[in-house]
Amino acid sequence: MPPEVLHKRGPLNPAERELLQAHQREGATLLRQLGPDYAWLAETVARRYGMAEGPRHPEDKTEEHAAIIRLADVYESLVHHRPFRQPIGPLEALGEILRRERAAFPDRILKALIEALSTFPVGSLVRLNTGEIGRVVKQNKDIPLRPVVEVFVRRGKRLEQPAVIDLRHSPLRHIEDSVAEEAFL
Amino acid sequence: MRPAVMEKARILVVDDEAHVRELLKDFLERKGYAVSTAPDGAEALSAVQEQKPQLVLLDVRMPGMDGLETLRRIRAVDRTVGVIMLTALHDEDIAKEAMRREAYDYVTKPVSLRYLELAVLTRLAQAERSVG
Numbered sequence: 001m002p003p004e005v006l007h008k009r010g011p012l013n014p015a016e017r018e019l020l021q022a023h024q025r026e027g028a029t030l031l032r033q034l035g036p037d038y039a040w041l042a043e044t045v046a047r048r049y050g051m052a053e054g055p056r057h058p059e060d061k062t063e064e065h066a067a068i069i070r071l072a073d074v075y076e077s078l079v080h081h082r083p084f085r086q087p088i089g090p091l092e093a094l095g096e097i098l099r100r101e102r103a104a105f106p107d108r109i110l111k112a113l114i115e116a117l118s119t120f121p122v123g124s125l126v127r128l129n130t131g132e133i134g135r136v137v138k139q140n141k142d143i144p145l146r147p148v149v150e151v152f153v154r155r156g157k158r159l160e161q162p163a164v165i166d167l168r169h170s171p172l173r174h175i176e177d178s179v180a181e182e183a184f185l
Numbered sequence: 186m187r188p189a190v191m192e193k194a195r196i197l198v199v200d201d202e203a204h205v206r207e208l209l210k211d212f213l214e215r216k217g218y219a220v221s222t223a224p225d226g227a228e229a230l231s232a233v234q235e236q237k238p239q240l241v242l243l244d245v246r247m248p249g250m251d252g253l254e255t256l257r258r259i260r261a262v263d264r265t266v267g268v269i270m271l272t273a274l275h276d277e278d279i280a281k282e283a284m285r286r287e288a289y290d291y292v293t294k295p296v297s298l299r300y301l302e303l304a305v306l307t308r309l310a311q312a313e314r315s316v317g
Binding site for chain 1: 272275276277280281284287289290291292293297299300302303304306307310311
């Protein structure tokens, strides 16, 4: 992939788009060389850009796998920096996908993404509506959006002593979004 | 059947304040949900039985039958409908009690529409999963 295409600001022209799509065919070719065990994966990769809208065939596993890769692609491109825009948070990305791309993906896969993004695993970082940043230290099973968090950044400054806050009992606070670990290393 | 997350899920908004009902109805309709409203607990109960919504947004402080009592009566007729409580700032104990009565979450007024959307989405996705 030529870097000038990869890092281009603005929409790709048809020739550049063709280059971009060629990499999926090459990916599939490489995977085929790995032997029959990887045939399913090669087929999936070959079809990842294949279908967008239109009729679905729920029994077709390759179609479903290809859609999962495409959704992961869209999601990844939203949450990471791109030459033409700033990254957005995972939940914001989820909202964006549901608003703009709902018709392009099977419901089952979108639901799986909703579930994956809305359970905040122990250890993950979250930003609260107060601007505080904390790490999830315990989940509250019956109220999944309100785990216990250890707040370690408040008003933009790292706290010497982290404050443990149980969001279940904190009406003034709620999770705004998850935060990438890299931001705090 | 198409899952409710994607199709028009039915949501019932219960609040005694008309402007809150309208604000939430407008917001949720723009998000693609089918929304009905009720101004008090009694109407909410009939609506739950007649319209079978997937989700109820239920104000805690209402004259007459309050939100917690309404939640108790909803649970007596419908064990599975999702309920998200709308609470005031100092309703911490009420929020706890609501959780004990199997509300899914609570959203503090003034409502953060962004958080409300998240709670609505995740509750609908969860309901779909449990139905299979």
